[in-house]
Amino acid sequence: xxxxxxxxxxxxxxxxxxxxLMGLITAALALPSAGYLLGGSKAKRPADWVPAGDxxxxxxxxxxxxxxxxxxxxxxxxxxxxxxxxxxxxxDKQVVAFSPVCTHLGCAVSWDGSAKxxxxxxxxSSFGTDGKxxxxxxxxxxxxxxxxxxxxTILLGEIRPADKA
Ligand code: FES
Numbered sequence: 001x002x003x004x005x006x007x008x009x010x011x012x013x014x015x016x017x018x019x020x021l022m023g024l025i026t027a028a029l030a031l032p033s034a035g036y037l038l039g040g041s042k043a044k045r046p047a048d049w050v051p052a053g054d055x056x057x058x059x060x061x062x063x064x065x066x067x068x069x070x071x072x073x074x075x076x077x078x079x080x081x082x083x084x085x086x087x088x089x090x091x092d093k094q095v096v097a098f099s100p101v102c103t104h105l106g107c108a109v110s111w112d113g114s115a116k117x118x119x120x121x122x123x124x125s126s127f128g129t130d131g132k133x134x135x136x137x138x139x140x141x142x143x144x145x146x147x148x149x150x151x152x153t154i155l156l157g158e159i160r161p162a163d164k165a
Contacts (some may be wrong), residue, residue, distance in 0.1 A: 063111045088129055146159075
């Protein structure tokens with residue numbers, strides 16, 4: 001019978017060490033993937049509510065453009081950016097906030113006080129104070145921000161596409 005060589009325990013230790021190291025490397029590579037698959041990307045999270053104005057400073061049925069800062073999540077990146085909305089205070093002291101983006105090809109709409117409508121300079125679409133299409137090629141009403149009030153502070157959330165006009 002052959003006696004074990006003095007190399008045998010060292011070889012076993014080296015093999016166990018290599019296997020342990022491979023296990024650690026596999027875990028280090030697999031954890032981020034598992035986190036993504038189980039937790040989803042940041043882009044799928046709902047938008048945060050951002051303060052964008054004061055209800056007491058709005059005139060009833062007179063749209064006012066507000067500029068606010070929001071955080072946009074683009075994949076794994078988080079970007080702070082300025083955004084704007086057209087706010088209209090309704091007779092029942094609620095607020096409707098429209099996206100300034102024309103639903104035709106994306107030009108910025110502005111309020112035309114004399115015509116009492118939102119006007120798009122690109123292809124002359126116009127929208128009423130309720131956001132509905134009055135004229136032009138726009139296929140649907142202006143999109144709206146989700147709105148909620150915290151006292152008199154107006155908080156804006158995600159933009160919700162309007163239904164087809
Ligand atoms: S982009 Fe507004 S009408 Fe075309």
